[in-house]
Amino acid sequence: MTVPQRDLESDPAAGSARRILVVAHTGREEARAVTRAIVGALLGHGLVVRMLEDEAKESELPAGVEVESVPCEAAGADECELVLVIGGDGTILRACELTHGTTTPLLGVNLGHVGFLAEAESEEVDTMIERVVARRWSVDERLTLDVQVFQGKEKVASTWALNEASVEKAVRSRMLEVVVEVDGRPLSRFGCDGIVCATPTGSTAYNFSAGGPVVWPEVEALLMVPISAHALFARPMVVGPTSTLAVEVLARTEGAGVLWCDGRRTVDLPPGARIEVRRGASPVRLVRLHEAPFTDRLVAKFGLPVAGWRGAAERRRRQADHVHQDQP
Template sequence: MNRRILIVSNPFRPETLEAAEVARVALAERGIESCTEKGDGRIDAAIVFGGDGTMLRAAREVHGTGAPLLGVNMGHVGFLAQLEREDVSRAVDKLATGEYEVDERRTVEVIVRQPEGTVDSGWALNEATVERSELLRTLDVAVGVDGRALSSFGCDGIVISTATGSTAHAFSGGGPVVWPDVDALLLVPLAAHALFSRPLVVGPASWFTVEVLERSSAEALVVLDGAHTIVAKRGARIEVRLGSDKVRLARTSDAPFTERLVRKFGLDTEGWRGANRASGA
């Protein structure tokens, strides 16, 4: 059976479109069918050219297919991508030969219960962000864990993320970096007007609740991976837990996450001696 590869690229950057065309030609030369839209056909894998935003869009496109995503970073940090822009040919080779491992990443499942009784839902790979609907107003919320009240405060917003998303918006908000193999859910308040507003990390069986208080001067927007938005009215209850769906990311290297963290953030490691040097070896 011939394989079918989905090619996803950032349509607003010429270099990603050029890389996508190079990949299309290279796959055709290997007798592998490619497409730029999933359609109704089978998808065996996807190759993604762009930054993390493009990877998140691709994750939505292949949702439910089980197809792994192989990212080629052509953005800035690009934590979700395995390869860099000079690795287009290598990416095609890896997909053509199946020389990659697959990491399964947890998602978050979001349920928004509106005060009139209607229910909206969605999912995200990186994060669900509860944001104020009006920039000049404050969002007043009450936060709970496992159905128990924890704290109420005014804020600019709240980020609830997976371990995968801990290096994205949650990190910018002062949250911890969580290794992607840790089964955890994070909550990071943004500019909270409270004495207790530290980031929280809970285990896979726990869930967070964010209630938009009636006294809030703004309604809330629940933004999923920066792409899909749900309005949460005053009195709404937002429930976020780890979801059963997983996103499959193709991995072409056994390099540990620590190395990726140092490289992506340009961290200074001068002075590090390492185990061998410390022991005199």
């Protein structure tokens, strides 16, 4: 869902001092160089830059460059106009943890391989800075997942995900025996390597690798995709956004499982554990600088072959014919 950018007149985080939280992957010199350039440009336009302490130090900012250096637990994303993320999708997912539960949007600068969540490439930094300073951007609200884990009647964990919550076997040699459920009704029982419960945003991540469908971001839905299931009926499924998905690890299973959320947060799943997944209460907000359709993003990110497509040429020919027919 695309929503207008925040009301900067009434937003307390957008007062006289415009503050940007910069989150960076500092493990490579390329990323550190881009970080230094972006921080310098933002400061040059009179914006206040906030950085996490370790990243500010590791970025090797030039002498005289002053940023607000804060510990991770005091990042204060809700006090910032936006979070500018420099890295790949993994860095953006890490930044999502800082903004979860707030209305602060994220703007990703891709330095990774694919960067589906990012909006700008490193060579577009100058244009990106101009648009940030001028506040010329829109926001996409992305559906998230709320995930709960039960052992018996006791809830033992509660977490969330932007891309996916995956139930996986903990030991390679032991498959999981599970029952999957939709809206309180059992659907099937089988042995498998795991189950991916994904959002449309995550449909191009782990879900894609597991053979699940690609779902356009504006579609509100939840996905369930078995991984290497030993069953005749173990197809990828797409359900409505109000549905609840559940996976029960059978008590008789010989192997234990583990829950992974976005590949970052884990919960151990002993036999008998139950995982419930539903639409999250707090969406993630991603800044958009371009109005290009998702189809174009798919083609660009995956390098899909489209040579020979005559759609545009045929459309121009029809338009020309129509104009010619209208002439006296």
